[in-house]
Amino acid sequence: MNEKSMPENTQKSDYLNYSFEDFLQDDFFISSVNEPSEESEIFWTDFQNRKPDNIQEYILAKQYLQSIAVQADPLSDDEISHMWNNISSHREENKKHKRGKLLFITIAVAASIAVLAISFPFLSNIFSDKNTSDIVAYADKNKVEVPDNSEIQLVISDNKTILLDEKEATITYEQNEIKTEKGVLEKEESVTIHQLIIPKGKRSVLTLSDGSKLWANAGSRVVYPSEFGKDKREIYVDGEIFVEVAKDASKPFFVRTKDMSVQALGTSFNVMAYESDALKRVVLVSGIVKVETKESKGAILNPNTMFQFQGGDEKIIPVEADAYISWIKGLYLFRNERLEVVFERLSRYYGIQIQCSPDAAIIRCSGKLDLKDNIEEIMKGLSFDGKIIYSQEGNVYKINKVQ
Structure with missing residues (x-):
């Protein structure tokens, strides 16, 4: 059998109502992306030319599959048997999908098998109930308030907290040890879950x-394991972080x-x-992420888009992502932002109190601030106009609008 051939009676209209998830469970689509043939290229080019309403779902699903770079070694008969048993078991639990097909037509190509075996945990976890997360339960039970002004705290056990007085502390977890600017700690001295508290x-x-x-930005708390488990990686955040996720197709990364x-x-x-803030944001720089809230099933972002959530209202907005991560370089770029938001962020950056009057809070402004400047220079710059x-x-x- 040619695993790249199009199934009989397959029509472009069959895919017009497909979601991101549906594409990722369709055998012909997956084989078309992983091992494109002339026939499949023509089929999907024609599909795109029709400009269907779900074209973004198609593009994102294709980008996701292409992001899984796997160098496949031949699998043994036992590994193949074990993999298919797992997939068959998963199918029985998910018959509600309108297309309950296996992800591939054949297992004849070792590379295709490896991609399926490695990406399958991601597909099975993508719709998992986030409320059952162990890290969320731990973070809620072991909450540590972020202090206004003090040292950075690295909590590695109930009775051991490392205090770091640097303005920007560097912490590195290696195989058996934790490196900080205060020295090296053995992981054996710590518990499974750690907390990083940034004042x-x-x-x-x-x-x-x-x-x-x-x-991790000012005023943030990050909860994470000293070692990740076998099937997923997850951390908890109260605050702001920028993260570069190490690739591991077998372990999806959750924030x-x-x-x-x-x-x-x-x-x-x-x-x-x-x-403490009503406004929440996720900005994607590269790759693909899925964002879920208690009110929604989830939104899939592609690069230079922002998911914004406030009071139950959700928006996806095109943005220049670099502006939203400039803080990691000691800069603050903002475009058409409310002064209220600008001063909230400056209050955290500098560890000071800033009170903004209601009429000044709604003023919108754009600018670039160097966070290495002292707060007095920042204030002078913002009031210059x-x-x-x-x-x-x-x-x-205290900030007031000029009358």
Whole structure:
């Protein structure tokens, strides 16, 4: 059998109502992406030329499959048998899908088998109930308040907390040890779940055990395991992070927050989800992520798009992603942003109190701030155009609109 051939009676109209998930469960679509033939190329070119309503779902599903780069070794008969048993079991649990087909027509090609075997855990987890997450339960039960001004705290056990006084602390998890600027710790000295607490006015760079690298912004709390499990990687965030996810097709990467769940596979994105703020954002720089909230089944983002969530209202907006991750380089870029949001972020960056009057809060502005400047220089720059004035009373800055 030619595994690339189109199934009999297959029509382009069969795919017009397909979702992202449906495409990822269709054997002909998957084989067309992984091993395109002249026949399949013609079929999908014609499909795209029809400009169907679900063209974005098609593109994202194709991008996802292409993002799984696997160098396949031949599988043994036992491995093939075990894989198909797992897939058959999963099919029985998911008969509700309108197309309950196996992901491939044949197992004759070793590379196709390897892609299926490795990507299958991701597909089975993509719609998992985020409310059952162990990391969320732990973060809720072991909540640590983020202090206004103090050292960065690395909590590695109930009775051991490492205090780091650097303005931007670097922490690296390696196979058997944890490296900080205070020295090296053996992982054996710690418990399974760790917490990183970043006070206002400070930041941290954290390299996780899988090689994923994240930047934690001021006023943030990150909860994560010292070693990830076998089937998934997940962390919890109250605050803002930018993360570059290390590729591992067998272990999807989840960022959980109080109101959202973000799933990625070898990608980079920014999450802003302070529990004290109503506004939550996810901005994708590269790759593909899926964002879920308690109110929605999920949204799939492609690069340079932002998922915004506030008070039950969800939006997907095209953006220039670099502007939203400039803080990791010590810059703050903002475009048509409310002054209220700008000053909230500056309050965290500098570890100070800023009070903004209601009429000044709604003013929109654009600009670029160098966060290495002191707060007085920042205030002078923001008030330069004469729309606002500022005053300082003790440790509090007060912002008012010029009347």
